[in-house]
Every structure is written in structure tokens, then in C-alpha cells.
Amino acid sequence: MKLTKHHLTLKLREPFTIARGSITHQKSLVVQLEHDGISGFGEVTENPYYGHTIASMEESLSKIEPLLEEYISQPPEDLWQQFRERLDGDLFALSAFDMAAHDYFARTKQLPTWKRWGLTWENVPVSSYTIGIDSIPKMIEKLNQQQGWGIYKIKLGTDRDLEIMKALRQETDAVFRVDANCGWGPQETVDNSMLLKDLGVEYIEQPLPADASVTDQEFVFENSALPVIADESCQVEEDVRRCEGRFHGINVKICKCGGLTPALSMLKSAREIGLKTMVGCMIESSIGISGAAQLLPLLDYADLDGSCLIESDPAVGVSVSQGVVNLVDGNGSGGGLKSKPQLSAS
Template sequence: MKNQRRVFLKGLATASLATALPWTKCAAKEKDASPAMVPAVIGSGKMKLSFRPYELQLEHTFTVAGNSRDTTPVVLVEIQYEGHTGYGEASMPPYLGESQESVIRFLRKVKLDQFKDPFLLDDILAYVDSLDEGNRAAKACVDIALHDLIGKLVDKPLHKLWGINPANTPMTSFTIGIDTPEMVKKKTAEAARFKVLKVKLGGGNDREMIQSVRSVTDVPIYVDVNQGWSDKHQALDMVHWLAEQGTEFVEQPLPKTAVADLTWLTANSPLPIIADEAFQRLGDIAAFQGVYSGINIKLMKSTGLREAQKMITVARALDMKVMIGCMTETSCAVSAAAQLSPLVDWADLDGNLLITNDLYEGVEVIEGKLTLNDLPGIGIRKRDV
């Protein structure tokens, strides 16, 4: 059946897609680029992998429990095959433990030219995963680019290939980082077009943060503590208060290592408790049943779309809630994740909206709702910059 499906999909392939912009045309000036971080092309066969570092500039300083930043390093990827180009991206916020250097070292090991058929995703991605432990964002950028390439080869967006109804996309939250009351009010006012906000807590000013948001808007709130609380009893008191403030769930309230405390909190909480930092890959899910109410899937943790799809299936089978989120990313990775968004309970896909130098355009937010387009693959095109 798989072989028949591949033959069918290949039969739909068209050579009529517009030629992608040259890879060098959108190159932005990089700061202190080392010799190991210049654009590179790997492979002499049919599939050719190229990559380069890029630095995302945030519109506002982004503060969560534990750190602040004004930029996020990413690596942008292209896979070329028979006149088509698939785009991918690896984003490396501090807690992932990856860097542009580590991603590029990993990508230099990837030899896609040994595979003659990009539709052999199981084989290709199993090979990529076997190259080294960890490196989840590096693996994700290859996965995303391959999925984009396949969609372009058959001239269909991924959501159509997967039989997903684009009308069922959820609202996406917009993130308000930890800040002063004045800045929180300003950010909240700027986010007026969003129907739900995600508020970062855990910085010691939690009630002030929520009260500042509530002074501007009454839209529903998602709360993300980023492991910023330490006492389970104080956490439960805070969750009860948050429930009264129109909060829908609380994400990673306690350290990921505090499994017994998290199990107790989930059992007693009036709100769903969602795993984020504790949750990385498919094999983690079963152990979280009863510890958390649900999981937050991010492509940079799951190694990409292939495993993310499986995560949704397993979580549903275990009667767990599902959220799909993102790091600070361009529209490339965000649009890829958005292809799966109709299958989840909640979405936090705003990473591209927090930056000022997005190289792509893709999924849109219209009246707060994620809106997929009919572009093939992950649904993006390069901006003409």
C-alpha cells in the first residue's frame, strides 16, 4: 500500500512551480560568522542539502523565568531536488542546548544524496535520527524541508495530503513575556487582534503580570511558568487564583524533575497542567499519563512533523490534551507546525510574529485564528528582500 501511495503521489508531481529565489539573494548580514558557519552545500546526488545561519531580531526583549533575550539564532535549510526546493529551519532558544555551530556540525553529516527518492520519509528520517543523539532542532529542519519538498513535488499543501480540514484551525495565542506593568499593558494593547493571550509567569511578579493584562483585556489567557515555581502548595493556590482570572491551562508550573509534585498538582488542579520542558519526544508521552493533563508539541523538540503527527495520535489514545507550540521562529517552521494545528486543542504559533526580520510569508492570523493557504508543502514563499 505504501508503494502504491508513493507512485500515486509522484504521479501528481508537476514541474510548473515558480523557481525559488536564489539562496544568496535573501542572505542577511551575519555577525561574527566563523568559517564553519558559511553557507554550505552537501551532496552530489539528486537531493542536495544547503544551510546557513541567521539571527532573528525580536521586536521586544523576551523574558521568561530564568532568562531574557533580544535575538534567537536559527539555521535555515534548503533541500533541492529535480527543480524543486523544500525549506526548513532549526531554532535554538537557550534551553534546548543547541547552537548554530552544533546544528551545522550535525548537518554536515547528513548525506541525502544516498537516497534517490524523497518520498521514502521513514528511511530518510530514521537515518537522520541515527546520526547522533539529541540534535532535535537540527533533525527538525531536515524533516520540515523534506515535507515541504514532497508537498511541492505533488503540488499540494500538507494539510490536504494528510486529509486535514483547514477550517478546523484553532485560535493562536500571542505571547506576553515577563516585564514591567507599563510594558505588559503596552504589549497587551498591541495584541488586540488576538482572541487569546499566553502570559509568561515565574519571575516573581505573577499577580502583577496578570492584573496588568486584565487592566487592558478580558480575553482568555494561557499561562506558561517555564518551571518557575518550586512549592506545590503555593502553586496550587496560584492555579486556583488564575482560574478565577479566566485562565484556560497552566504550562510547566514546576521543575520537570519534580514528578511526584506535578502528579499531585495535576490531580488537585482546577485547570489542566501541560508539559513543555519535561516533554521532548514520542517515547516520553506514556510516562506522563497522570503526571500532566496534556503535552505541548514543538517541532524543535519532536525532531519535526513526522514524529509530531505520531505524538498527537498517542496522546489522544491516552486521553491527553494536545497543544502545538513553537520557539521564536520564522514563518517557515511556524507554517509547518500550523499544518497540524486543526488536530489539536490549543495552538501557540506566534513565534514569527515576535520578530522583525522574517524571510518568509506563510500562515496568517485572521481575527485571531490561524488561517492556512493553498501553497504547496508547508505553505510558504520567500519574501523578495
């Protein structure tokens, strides 16, 4: 089996700002696994907040080259733990590899990835569109440029959060979701939840810092007027059980948990204990979105607008049109590159 690593630089339509900072470009690493003319693709983005660069992830991937032949005939889920140990905890690199492996294996079985998992494509949720932090007039402009979406996720964590939400509510009757990206305190969250509920907000994502105390998490869980969804507080499979009684749901990020294999397990575990399920994305191409979209039958909420936020998508695959996720005819996850960008082959 051949492993090829493609480097992408994704230019955003607009500067994208959250409580932790702002970017205009996003670097991305695409992993391609190929054998006997069949290719599978996976993607992961560089992320300074979590300490992962393109160079560090490529170095990690070099450690698994001796094991590549095992993926020719064995399902990815049977090998994931072995590869996790070999990568010494680099779950970002593993996530791209695992996504590519699921795509490749489903193609060899001549099935869409979701169907190989035994899922049924019905009653899947639509995606939200994300409005990053900016001046209020600019946030209104961003929203009005993307008319027709039924759900907007609004990034907050400023000193004018409620003012932002009141202004945006005057522009649309769509559903709002709020992501504070660890920017609020416990009492602030509870107070805001009551006002946000009246503004048509559906839930609040990760209001408290990831290292917030159990006491603070439980206080918000018990007193918030809106459901609270864990993101930074639920990164890996071991975190799911800890969210019970502290959050109403979890947002699974493929890159953080290490791929589609653990994502499947996390979503199923969350449903077993009564947590709402969501899959989010980074700013990424259609390759990453195509992989994540295979999980839609297991979700209550979806945030898969990453490729909609970039100026020019270098990939093809699953598309998201005003929230509706459109699958690609064919097998695997459906993602692929339009052309060959800068790459290194193993």
C-alpha cells in the first residue's frame, strides 16, 4: 500500500475569528492510501491550539509505514488501537489516516462508508453555517450573504455577546446555535442562557473552559435554560462518560478523537447514556467533510460547513447546500482531490 501526503493551504472567504484568535488561511494535510488502483482519502488541519503542525503530523505518519500492508485486507477498526500506540498519541495524524482507511476499505467492498457500518440514511440532520466573531455590522453582513440556511452557529466570547445576538435576530427567523469557545464563566453562562433562549437559541456549545471544575460544570448543567454541548471537554472516547451529568450532549471532532473509528464508538456510547450527539468540523476541504458526513445517521446536530467557509475548494466530495448534505454517488466516503498539490510520498 502506498501512502501519499498532500499539502493544502485553504484561503478563507473572510477572516474567521473565535474567542481564541483569528485566521485568514488554514493549512491542511490530506492522506491518500492507494493499492491496486483504489484510493482512500482523509484530511486533518494544522492546529496550533492543540500543538499539531503539518511537519509534526507528517513525522508521526512516518512511524506507521511498516504497518501499511495490514490495511490492504483488514478493517480499519480492527487496527486502530495498534496504530494509536505506534503514533504515540498523535490523534490528529491518526485521524486523517483512519479516515482514509475507512474510505479505502469501503471502496474495496463497493459500498458507501456509512452503509458498510450498517447505518441507514434517513432523518439525517441538516448542517449549521458558522458566523465568526467580528464587528456587529460585519457579522450581519456575513449572515445576509448566506441567506437560506435554516440554522446559524454564532461564535461568541466577547464583551458584547448579547448585543450581537439581538442584532442578528433582527435579520432572520432561522434557528441560532451559540459557541462560546470556552469564553464564559459559570454564572455568566446561566444568565446568558435565559436571555439567549428568548432569542431563539437552540443550545450553547462549550461555554466554560476545558479545565473548568466539575462543580462549575454541574452548576451550569443544572441551571442553564438551554442544553449545553461539550466540545473541548469531550475530545476522546474516555471523555464521553465523564460528560454524563455535566453536559446535555457532545460534539465529536474527528481530528481530536483520532478518526472515524473512535468517533463511531463515542457517538454510540453517548446515545446509550442519553446524551445528544453532534459532529463538528474544522475549516477544511470537501475531503474532511465527506468523511465526517458518513456519521450523519448517528447525529442529532451537525456542523459540517467547513468547506463552505473557504474561497476555493481544492477537493470534490460531499457538498453542503444551505445546510442540506448531498452525498456523492459511488463507494467510500466520496472525497478526492481535483488536482495534485504539493505532496510527499511514502
